[in-house]
Amino acid sequence: MxxxxxxxxxxxxxxxxxxxxxxxxxxxxxxxxxxxxxxxxxxxxxxxxxxxRDKDALMEILIGAKLDRFLDSAEARTPPRTVSEIIAALEPVHRFMTSERYVFDLLIRYSGATAVAEIGPIAHFFERYFRLVTMWLEAADVRKDVTPELLAEGVQAFAIQAMSLRFCALHAATTFSDRLETYLDAWLTPPTG
Amino acid sequence: MxxxxxxxxxxxxxxxxxxxxxxxxxxxxxxxxxxxxxxxxxxxxxxxxxxxRDKDALMEILIGAKLDRFLDSAEARTPPRTVSEIIAALEPVHRFMTSERYVFDLLIRYSGATAVAEIGPIAHFFERYFRLVTMWLEAADVRKDVTPELLAEGVQAFAIQAMSLRFCALHAATTFSDRLETYLDAWLTPPTG
DNA sequence: TCAATAAAATGACCGCGGTCAATAAAAAAT
DNA sequence: ATTTTTTATTGACCGCGGTCATTTTATTGA
Missing domain, CATH: 1.10.10.60 (Homeodomain-like)
Structure with a gap:
């Protein structure tokens, strides 16, 4: 063979x-x-x-490659330590993710691997995003009562939430970054009584 | 006319x-x-x-109607006060939302109204979900340093995150409810130092 | 150098969502 | 009742993603 x-x-x-x-x-x-x-x-x-395999497979490759380049840049910076620094570091990534409704939908659709054998470029990107944010949070000025992994999953969840609302006319008043900052302030640095 | x-x-x-x-x-x-x-x-x-208008419009109507019925049931219960009670109260809603990959993708796609004039059944559902959870959180045993509205947005974000991972083979080890409970414990009841 | 074989490219064809000018049926006007 | 106007229905047609038997091109073996 x-x-x-x-x-x-x-x-x-x-x-x-x-x-x-x-x-x-x-x-x-x-x-x-x-x-x-x-x-x-x-x-x-x-x-x-x-x-x-199909049109989406090409899209995954193209979009995944672009996202990887943005992550390269983010990774090259000096690691952010505060909420606003983290948001600033991820800004190009998030900007591209919300550049088109079509892109955002495709990202969600392929964010997870349906089978372990077929981890596509986009699932790969999300994994990398998660690891990078985890690394940042280990050394950042954030709460320490839960693992950095959990915090990173939350960052991802809130980023996606903020992106969803960005496409929603009902919530157009607030900008994406402002909303994400509100979320992450409450998530990463709750008041230490 | x-x-x-x-x-x-x-x-x-x-x-x-x-x-x-x-x-x-x-x-x-x-x-x-x-x-x-x-x-x-x-x-x-x-x-x-x-x-x-198109096939999706019918799907929105059908799925929206189903979701509304589940919310009716959730609303009829005595309001949950703890994290696990909240998760239990929302379980039928979440179960239907993740019953099919197709359904979940459609929900995300139409979760926001693209124009104020055209709030579809699914955007309407998310609005109702948000208001219901907000109401519960006002009277629940959760942190009070941020508004219940913000907490409710977070619940929604974490629920969607947990659903995404449910479809991902890489994270199949943990169940949906367990994962959501981990998230919401950390989000709603951070340790009061 | 010339078959034999494997890999790649081809394009007619299909499935299915969506359109639109033409037609039928109902309501309003006379 | 009959014409006019509005509303609803029809089905041939299109766009576009995706398939597959057939043909073309490259590689291997003698």
Missing amino acids: QKTTQKRTLKTRARLIEASENLITTGGYEALRVEDVVQAAGVAKGTFFAHF | QKTTQKRTLKTRARLIEASENLITTGGYEALRVEDVVQAAGVAKGTFFAHF
Whole structure:
């Protein structure tokens, strides 16, 4: 059972991804059509699905790669120690996550691996986000009565909550960062009686 | 500009909804097909879309109605005062919200109104959920350094977080309720130093 | 160098949500 | 009662994601 991958394969895949990125640059994620991608890449429609399980799989790759780059930047900074520093450090990540309703929905949909064997780029991103925040919280000026892991899970939960409300017309008065700061102040630094 | 609605309209609409409910009872939400609904209801496909903006709009109505019934029950109980009582009171609601991946995704997608004018059944449900939990927290044995509204938003955020992880194979070890209890203990009753 | 075999690409085809000009049925006007 | 106007229904059609038997291209073995 030899399964030699031809270099042709890599070229085609690269062409598909590059074509997708170009189309997204001009039209955004939501408007991306598989037929446009294959036409721009100069291949047949079936070829697309020989390289990606479905359209979402490509989206996962593209969005996951972008998110990873943002996490690289966040990781390179000197670790934030206060709530507002943490929010500032994550701002580019959160901004991208809420840049399009379509992107946010896809993130939620693929945030967890449905099977341990198939951890996709987005599930991978959330895992990395969680570990990074955990690390920050270990050394930050926050409550110590619960584990940093639990605190990090809460940060994620509140970030997603704030993002949801960002898309809601009923709560448009407050900005995303202000809302998240309110949440995290109450979550990370409750008053020590 | 009179816009008299014929009784015929109400009948057709009721038939469509009943047919949908029957199909869902046997096949679940995800597998519902518009073509099956109209065939079961004995109308043409176009009729469906004269009554509902799109398939999701019908889903919103069906799922929203179910959720409202669960909230009715929760509201009828004697108000819970502790974390585990709150979790127990919300258990049927949460159970339905996570009964199908498809249902959960739809809930997230329509949790907020995109325009103030179009508050759908699901956005309405989340608003009601929020108000009910707020009311409970006003009289419950929880921290008082922040408003009950903020606490209720947190309960919602943690509930959604726990639901997300329920669908994730990486975190399948812990049950939904156990996880939520851990979250809410830390959120609602932090140690008073 | 030339079969034999494996891998990749192709495009006609399908499923299903959603549209819309045409038609039928009901209500209002005469 | 008959015409006019409004409201509801119809079904052929479209867009787009996804499939698969067939064909093309690369690799291996003699």
